[in-house]
Amino acid sequence: MDIHLRDLRYFVAVAEGLSFTRAAEKLYISQPAVSKQVRALEQQLGFPLFERHAGRIALTRRGQGLLDEATKLLDSWRDSYDTVRAIGEPSVITIGMHTAVGRGLNAALHQAFAASGKQLVLRIVPWTDPTAGLLDGTSQAAILWLPVTAPGLESRIVRQEPRYVAVPTGHHLAVRESVTRAELQGESFIALPAVAGDLRRFWLAEAEANQPVRVGMEANSPDEVFEAVAAGSGVAFVAEDNRSLYSRPGVEFVLVDDVAPAELALVWRADDTTLPIQEMLDLITDSRP
Numbered sequence: 001m002d003i004h005l006r007d008l009r010y011f012v013a014v015a016e017g018l019s020f021t022r023a024a025e026k027l028y029i030s031q032p033a034v035s036k037q038v039r040a041l042e043q044q045l046g047f048p049l050f051e052r053h054a055g056r057i058a059l060t061r062r063g064q065g066l067l068d069e070a071t072k073l074l075d076s077w078r079d080s081y082d083t084v085r086a087i088g089e090p091s092v093i094t095i096g097m098h099t100a101v102g103r104g105l106n107a108a109l110h111q112a113f114a115a116s117g118k119q120l121v122l123r124i125v126p127w128t129d130p131t132a133g134l135l136d137g138t139s140q141a142a143i144l145w146l147p148v149t150a151p152g153l154e155s156r157i158v159r160q161e162p163r164y165v166a167v168p169t170g171h172h173l174a175v176r177e178s179v180t181r182a183e184l185q186g187e188s189f190i191a192l193p194a195v196a197g198d199l200r201r202f203w204l205a206e207a208e209a210n211q212p213v214r215v216g217m218e219a220n221s222p223d224e225v226f227e228a229v230a231a232g233s234g235v236a237f238v239a240e241d242n243r244s245l246y247s248r249p250g251v252e253f254v255l256v257d258d259v260a261p262a263e264l265a266l267v268w269r270a271d272d273t274t275l276p277i278q279e280m281l282d283l284i285t286d287s288r289p
Helices: 005-017 020-027 031-045 061-085 105-115 198-202 222-230 277-286
Strands: 050-053 056-059 092-097 119-124 141-145 153-161 163-168 189-191 215-218 236-239 251-256 262-269
Touching: 005 020, 005 031, 005 061, 020 031, 056 061, 105 119, 153 277, 163 222, 189 222, 189 236, 222 236, 222 251, 262 277
Parallel strands: 092 119, 092 141, 189 215
Antiparallel strands: 050 056, 141 262, 153 262, 163 236, 163 251
């Protein structure tokens, strides 16, 4: 049975405070997302971890047993990761991301690290992990769209880009050069999974909406988003330079005038002293088209 460390981390956060709400605040994700992941863990294990009563929860005997073991396992993983990381400067650096980034970043980073004798691995991580592998140690750095609100991380913005809306060809807004957020208010949006939390809200432009946003469906990958747009299932926000990466028949892109720009950032663990952060920032900056 394969259990993700992320699922154990969610369970421990709930079990320690006996509150899904407080766990969600601690993990910087939505409360429904925490509940969903814990339910999925219980289904995978084959037994309940919590007794759920009106207004409160309590650990089952098996839940208490798992809390003890999961806490030791997570502590052991952190110690093991720190031990291995301290052995020496890594020859392989893994960078996580949620979407392809293009913009010359991939080629510039690969060439620079190859010249210094290091191997660079770029990995696409689902939106269900808002940190793209940073918190569970499967990525050493990440190139992500902000916001990233998990604790213990640092970030530096490397690009700011206007946001566009992707609409199906034939949509009444497809012929426009630009639109406002208010003109999109009645549209059905393709949303990131609820577990993406603040990132989901940003890519729905909830901060600029004057009423609740209508979500038509959730998508688990960028390709799924734009295939859904092409099929007429809804519209979706996209960063300016991502238009060329995800261009396809049946999709048009229209500038949205009055929403905050998208911010692309290099993100890393604050306690990681082994990464050549400034070198990576310089490379990303120098690769601007």
